[in-house]
Amino acid sequence: MEILMSVIIGFLFMAAVYLILSRSLLRVIIGTGLLSHGAHLLILTMGGFAGPAPPVVADGVTDYVDPLPQALILTAIVISFGVTAFFLVMAYRAYQELETDNMTLLKGNDEHD
Numbered sequence: 001m002e003i004l005m006s007v008i009i010g011f012l013f014m015a016a017v018y019l020i021l022s023r024s025l026l027r028v029i030i031g032t033g034l035l036s037h038g039a040h041l042l043i044l045t046m047g048g049f050a051g052p053a054p055p056v057v058a059d060g061v062t063d064y065v066d067p068l069p070q071a072l073i074l075t076a077i078v079i080s081f082g083v084t085a086f087f088l089v090m091a092y093r094a095y096q097e098l099e100t101d102n103m104t105l106l107k108g109n110d111e112h113d
Contacts, residue, residue: 009045
């Protein structure tokens with residue numbers, strides 16, 4: 001299972017880097033989203049898979065999964081959702097003002113202050 005997750009994580013990182021290096025602002029935002037999902041899966045995989053073991057300790061349970069990676073992933077999902085929403089609002093506002101999402105055209109120069 002870890003090998004399959006490693007391949008999926010590598011594919012997500014590869015696709016994220018490809019999208020982040022593109023010129024379209026929307027592709028950059030999608031790439032950052034894919035990068036965060038790849039990081040979430042990486043943290044989950046590094047936490048290990050213990051099968052059907054519960055993530056909490058109860059009476060009579062001898063085998064359990066460490067709940068810390070799951071708590072970190074849940075927090076990271078909420079933060080990445082907020083950051084993605086902020087990026088989308090900023091991109092929409094930039095598109096309204098400049099009427100383009102091309103990163104090379106979004107660069108300012110000295111003639112236009």
